[in-house]
Amino acid sequence: MKTVVIGVIGADVHAVGNKIIDHVLTEYGFNVVNIGVLSSQEDFINAAIETNAKAILVSSLYGHGEMDCKYLRENCDEAGLGHVKLYVGGNIVVGKQDFKEVEQRFKKMGFDRVYPPGTNIEDAVKDLREDLGE
């Protein structure tokens, strides 16, 4: 069973989506380690190390995602998690922005997959299977 860490980054308290992601990924056979809302980069990283996670799925809903996610890739690499895939989704930037551009910005920050608002978790499941192998 593949382990993934999920959580909501920064000072963000939007809890509903996080619960749904937990539920859906568990249904699809992932071992989900949910660190919940209000999680720091360090919380994601420590959880991934101890649980040997293959991917980290970051949620950000409240608009400050760009700031909160900065250097997450670098910090993971530093902690020996270079092999761990980084996904991000939710409402990751402030207001309505051109998603192509947003995606580019987050990819440049080292995220492997970037999802627009209202994404179906099933899409992410497909990507996870592709990225992590069955």
Next chain:
Amino acid sequence: MGIHLLVDFGSTYTKLTAVDLEKEDIIGTSKAMTTVKTNVLDGFNLALEKLKVSCPDMPEITGISACSSAAGGLKMAAIGLVEELTVEAAKRACLGAGALVNLVFSHHLSRKEVKQLKQADIDIILLAGGTDGGNKECIIHNAKKLRDADLGVPIIVAGNKDAADEIEEIFDASNQEYYIVDNVMPKLKMLNVKEAKEVIRQIFITKIIEAKGIKKAEEQTGEIIMPTPEAVLLAAELLAKGYEDEEGFNELMVIDVGGATTDVHTIGEGFPKRSEVILKGLQEPFAKRTVEGDLGMRYSANALLSLVSPYEFKQYYEYDETDIEQSALKRHENVEYLPDTDQERAFDNALARICCDYSMSRHVGHVEVVYTPLGNMYYQTGKDLTDIQYVIGTGGVLINNEDAKEILKEVNHKSNKKLELRPTDPVFLIDRKYILASMGLLGQKYPKLALKLMKKYLV
């Protein structure tokens, strides 16, 4: 019926407490120097003689229970993966079992660290790392390193269960003594130290006592059942929880200011008291013990001094003309030193106050203000002890000190340490008869009586 005798083989003194089971009272206490270097029974017998002299009509001794912290106590090394997670969980298992944690390592053991393990005087190693189903590569690496080092010390493996079989093979291939127990952190942030603690105690009883030359005592006392600090922790837990219809004190703290260390025990959940505070970090044990090896009245007096500036020291000490370093060194070098002037007593009080203050900073939970785009938020790590009702002082300096309660006030909330979740307005009690460890022992067989006696004699 008759007398149940409680024996504590301490690092300096062997202490006896005689409990009359019929009268339900402590009828006498005595102490003599611990004699591990020659024959540990010499000290015990001398203390027993003294006890018999002071209570000539003592009924027959019908039972004995003993604990020990002699010959340096129980020394352990804790090894885990991430510092805040499995390393911390491993440390808590050791401390909860009454050990001193002399070495702590995280991630992959290096040659240098293995060398430190070889040179240190360690009794047991606790090896953790990874949640169940999580990382196993690190703990396997460390198991191999430990096998190759051939330290001749028992290893308790309390990590990712998925690694257990492989670790068994690694250790079976050598004659490494090892025990595989439940993971100290089976799930992220979940603390599970019960089995690890039990096995630590088991090894202590069967092996360590012997290695330290205390086994001989068992000819007289029967099995020495636990390390002394564990007995204190059990006493505190009993006193907090109560037993049957005998009510306890609820959440409480015991602070034991010793010559080499200051131990703090708290019994209580310590959850956040305010809704806007978010709890962070590894789950806290209900009965929590921390030990500060650099805070002590004698052996550690000079280590303590290196923590405070001369200016700070003056905040605790009113005399001007003393050579502070010299006074600390004198205590470090002569651990049996007793102050004989007002000034020396004041110096001891200053040390004791620093022990209380600093150990509290490290024991209690902290809040951290996080400045977010949405304003301030508060994260709490550790226990919120602001509502603790009772703080009980024990240890040589405090129990014989008139100013004990004044000294204990140092544990209280301080305006310059606002982010520390210290007690605010507790009742202070002193273990004047020095019975806490004994009552932890007695509580194993006669919990209700032990509880009654603590309520009577902690004043």
